[in-house]
Amino acid sequence: MTRPAPLYTEEQQIIADSVQRFLQENYSFDQRQKAITSERGFSQEHWQNFAELGWLGLPFSEEQGGFGGSLKDAAIITGLLGEYLAMTPYLTAVISAGQVLANFAPGNVCELVEGSKIVSCPHFDFENSELTVSKQGGAFTLSGDIPFLPYAESASSLVLHAEMDGDWATFLIPTDSSGLNLKSYKTYDGGRASDAELQSVPAQLLSAHAKPALEASNLATMALLCAEASSILWALEEQTLAYLQTREQFGQKLSSFQVLQHRLVDVYVNCQLAQSMADDAVEAVSNWASDAPQRVSAAKAYIGDLGRKIGQDCVQLHGGIGMTNDLPIGHYLKRLTAIDRLYGDAAWHRNQFAMFAETK
Amino acid sequence: MIAPTNEAFRQEVREFMRSNLPDDIRAKVAEERMDLPKEDQRRWHRILDKQGWAVPSWPKELGGSGWTDEQFYIFERELSLADAPRNTVYGVGMLAPTIIEYGTDQQKAEILPRIKNADDFWCQGFSEPGAGSDLAALKCKAENKGDHYLINGSKMWTSEAHIADRMFGLFRTDSLGKKQHGITFILVDMNAPGVEVSPIKTFDGGGTEINQVFFTDVKVPIENRVGEEHQGWGLAKYLLSLERFGTAEVSRSMRTLQRLKAFASNQTRGNLRLIDDPDFKQRLTRAELTLRAVELTEYRLLFGGEPAGAEASLLKLKGTEVQNDILELLHDAVGVHALIDMGDPEEAGELPAGPEEAGYAARAHFNFRKTMIYAGSNEIQKTIMAKAVLGL
Numbered sequence: 219m220t221r222p223a224p225l226y227t228e229e230q231q232i233i234a235d236s237v238q239r240f241l242q243e244n245y246s247f248d249q250r251q252k253a254i255t256s257e258r259g260f261s262q263e264h265w266q267n268f269a270e271l272g273w274l275g276l277p278f279s280e281e282q283g284g285f286g287g288s289l290k291d292a293a294i295i296t297g298l299l300g301e302y303l304a305m306t307p308y309l310t311a312v313i314s315a316g317q318v319l320a321n322f323a324p325g326n327v328c329e330l331v332e333g334s335k336i337v338s339c340p341h342f343d344f345e346n347s348e349l350t351v352s353k354q355g356g357a358f359t360l361s362g363d364i365p366f367l368p369y370a371e372s373a374s375s376l377v378l379h380a381e382m383d384g385d386w387a388t389f390l391i392p393t394d395s396s397g398l399n400l401k402s403y404k405t406y407d408g409g410r411a412s413d414a415e416l417q418s419v420p421a422q423l424l425s426a427h428a429k430p431a432l433e434a435s436n437l438a439t440m441a442l443l444c445a446e447a448s449s450i451l452w453a454l455e456e457q458t459l460a461y462l463q464t465r466e467q468f469g470q471k472l473s474s475f476q477v478l479q480h481r482l483v484d485v486y487v488n489c490q491l492a493q494s495m496a497d498d499a500v501e502a503v504s505n506w507a508s509d510a511p512q513r514v515s516a517a518k519a520y521i522g523d524l525g526r527k528i529g530q531d532c533v534q535l536h537g538g539i540g541m542t543n544d545l546p547i548g549h550y551l552k553r554l555t556a557i558d559r560l561y562g563d564a565a566w567h568r569n570q571f572a573m574f575a576e577t578k
Numbered sequence: 579m580i581a582p583t584n585e586a587f588r589q590e591v592r593e594f595m596r597s598n599l600p601d602d603i604r605a606k607v608a609e610e611r612m613d614l615p616k617e618d619q620r621r622w623h624r625i626l627d628k629q630g631w632a633v634p635s636w637p638k639e640l641g642g643s644g645w646t647d648e649q650f651y652i653f654e655r656e657l658s659l660a661d662a663p664r665n666t667v668y669g670v671g672m673l674a675p676t677i678i679e680y681g682t683d684q685q686k687a688e689i690l691p692r693i694k695n696a697d698d699f700w701c702q703g704f705s706e707p708g709a710g711s712d713l714a715a716l717k718c719k720a721e722n723k724g725d726h727y728l729i730n731g732s733k734m735w736t737s738e739a740h741i742a743d744r745m746f747g748l749f750r751t752d753s754l755g756k757k758q759h760g761i762t763f764i765l766v767d768m769n770a771p772g773v774e775v776s777p778i779k780t781f782d783g784g785g786t787e788i789n790q791v792f793f794t795d796v797k798v799p800i801e802n803r804v805g806e807e808h809q810g811w812g813l814a815k816y817l818l819s820l821e822r823f824g825t826a827e828v829s830r831s832m833r834t835l836q837r838l839k840a841f842a843s844n845q846t847r848g849n850l851r852l853i854d855d856p857d858f859k860q861r862l863t864r865a866e867l868t869l870r871a872v873e874l875t876e877y878r879l880l881f882g883g884e885p886a887g888a889e890a891s892l893l894k895l896k897g898t899e900v901q902n903d904i905l906e907l908l909h910d911a912v913g914v915h916a917l918i919d920m921g922d923p924e925e926a927g928e929l930p931a932g933p934e935e936a937g938y939a940a941r942a943h944f945n946f947r948k949t950m951i952y953a954g955s956n957e958i959q960k961t962i963m964a965k966a967v968l969g970l
């Protein structure tokens with residue numbers, strides 16, 4: 219094992235063991251491939267299991283019906299989900315939407331924790347938001363388009379954001395609202411998402427001054443995407459190393475060729491660097507450090523580029539078999555590529571980081 | 579760079595593409611779709627054949643075009659720029675020249691016209707589960723039974739085996755001595771009893787492209803051997819050395835780059851056109867410059883006189899690298915909608931929504947990782963250059 223043993227607390231070790239055990243039994247690669255082609259793209263039964271095992275309640279306080287864990291604990295879960303390529307609404311429901319609900323609608327957290335309701339929300343993009351709000355009396359309606367709502371098809375409601383009175387507001391809308399049209403699709407990493415068109419959809423205002431909370435939700439999601447990527451990279455490193463130690467060509471193990479040894483060492487070294495960045499991002503959002511935005515952008519930018527590069531390299535090092543659908547390798551590459559795309563790509567986060575660094 | 583006399587030729591090719599390339603085929607190629615159905619390939623091949631351009635590299639008396647190298651170069655470029663499919667590679671580009679060089683008169687008479695008329699589609703059965711980079715380690719057995727060979731074993735990664743009528747392959751006829759000895763070049767009918775084709779799905783999610791082919795007591799007439807028994811390695815080396823034009827994929831990359839620029843001019847990032855986004859512009863320009871370097875090198879190595887040695891290896895290495903960079907940029911240009919899974923083309927159903935130009939960007943980006951693996955992986959190309967050029 220080249221992967222450093224994680225520095226878990228006793229409770230975290232228990233969580234990690236339980237998650238690992240569940241995924242081993244229920245998310246073998248074949249089972250995963252079946253799950254992503256099922257109607258919803260994930261198993262509702264497993265979602266119930268997640269609830270029973272306490273995963274869904276982990277990052278919520280006990281008053282809200284959660285288990286008072288931290289985002290660090292949740293990162294253990296998303297990391298392992300990533301390693302098993304288990305595609306679920308976990309990130310969007312529990313982290314992205316969950317963080318907003320915990321702030322403004324704590325009463326709604328309970329259904330989320332119990333697994334009876336799923337909530338989806340987009341990347342809260344303040345630069346390209348196309349939603350507009352109309353106010354009539356005390357009632358609000360939303361109109362406009364919003365792209366890429368993860369697992370919106372399976373969600374009972376959506377958490378959306380829009381500019382209102384010079385500030386950013388956040389709203390809750392049920393997915394069966396009239397005027398809401400979802401165009402749903404599969405994504406190449408095995409996930410699901412929808413583009414939403416809203417025409418005067420009645421919306422429940424959660425907060426008229428939501429920007430800090432929305433930003434926090436963004437950051438938490440980004441940090442946990444980094445944690446997922448970091449775990450995937452270690453999985454790739456281990457599987458590629460193991461393959462080259464088995465595969466023989468020219469009468470010897472591929473791992474005996476020095477050029478390939480160097481390539482594997484590059485993968486290993488980069489896994490270490492990626493992990494440092496991911497750990498730091500998760501640490502930053504777990505205690506809401508004042509420099510969290512900068513640290514998260516640092517990690518997301520660094521891992522975005524590096525993750526794709528390593529994923530591509532590991533496909534190459536496998537040769538023909540790396541191109542096949544029946545091996546996780548290509549699917550890891552696709553997920554790493556998707557992770558870079560989501561919540562700001564490497565270029566965007568480099569800019570963010572540079573901006574913070576300048577004003578410091 | 580191109581001699582002015584050939585400008586007229588370029589115009590002729592361009593005009594031909596404009597008036598003869600069917601729109602539906604052009605659209606599929608333009609979307610970077612890899613899964614061009616056999617009937618489309620055949621239809622396009624026959625259109626070219628009418629013009630005398632389907633088998634241009636063959637000797638003139640067999641239907642070749644008699645072009646100069648420069649004309650070949652132009653033709654290949656114009657084909658790609660017009661979003662036309664390339665000439666079928668296995669029959670026209672690989673088997674036919676090998677038959678012309680090593681085949682019997684009967685083989686020539688039987689095989690070549692059927693390739694020229696797109697009656698037969700061929701596949702290349704070289705690689706095996708245990709023999710990839712180390713091709714000479716191949717084991718799939720052909721026993722000489724007097725009037726026929728008895729074939730048992732399997733071939734791996736065989737492109738288009740699922741649509742091919744016939745396979746040219748390398749088979750083990752003797753396992754004593756050096757591994758390059760005892761390999762025989764044999765032509766197999768894909769419909770022969772005992773041949774079973776098992777598709778292998780690739781992770782990009784496209785349609786079937788590669789297959790494993792299993793042989794169980796397959797009887798092949800002894801006349802289907804090309805060249806001498808046990809001497810197939812020499813034929814394989816000849817066949818693999820043929821590709822002179824297009825190994826660097828420069829033409830296709832140029833076309834993708836054009837498409838990428840057009841697309842990036844219509845997209846916005848923040849309040850800029852994507853093509854003006856500083857980071858994107860740097861990446862795009864870097865790829866463009868690399869492609870230009872490869873293009874100029876290709877031209878110089880092909881027409882500059884002085885041979886460098888292992889030119890094809892050099893061009894394949896750098897050309898496929900930049901090709902993958904450009905396709906990665908295309909994927910990135912599409913933004914978050916690049917993530918849309920275009921669905922299994924072999925299953926009926928409507929295409930999912932998304933920006934139309936985006937098309938198959940992600941799928942092409944993932945699928946074309948293969949170009950750095952097949953036809954001698956890029957690592958193996960470096961080994962070849964280390965030996966053949968640097969003398970190491």
Ligand SMILES: Cc1cc2nc3c(=O)[nH]c(=O)nc-3n(C[C@H](O)[C@H](O)[C@H](O)COP(=O)(O)OP(=O)(O)OC[C@H]3O[C@@H](n4cnc5c(N)ncnc54)[C@H](O)[C@@H]3O)c2cc1C
Pocket residue numbers: 465467468472475477478534535536537538539541701702703704705706707709710711712734735736737738787788948951952953954955956957958961
């Ligand atoms: C899409 C696709 C289509 C294909 N179509 C065909 C076809 O139609 N017909 C056919 O016969 N074959 C085909 N192939 C097979 C292809 O030629 C082989 O995949 C290729 O030769 C590599 O062999 P391998 O897959 O066994 O990888 P391996 O040889 O096992 O190599 C694995 C990795 O190790 C590296 N490596 C191996 N040896 C060395 C070394 N000595 N030094 C440094 N690095 C090394 C390789 O570069 C690669 O990165 C196809 C492959 C693909 C992916």
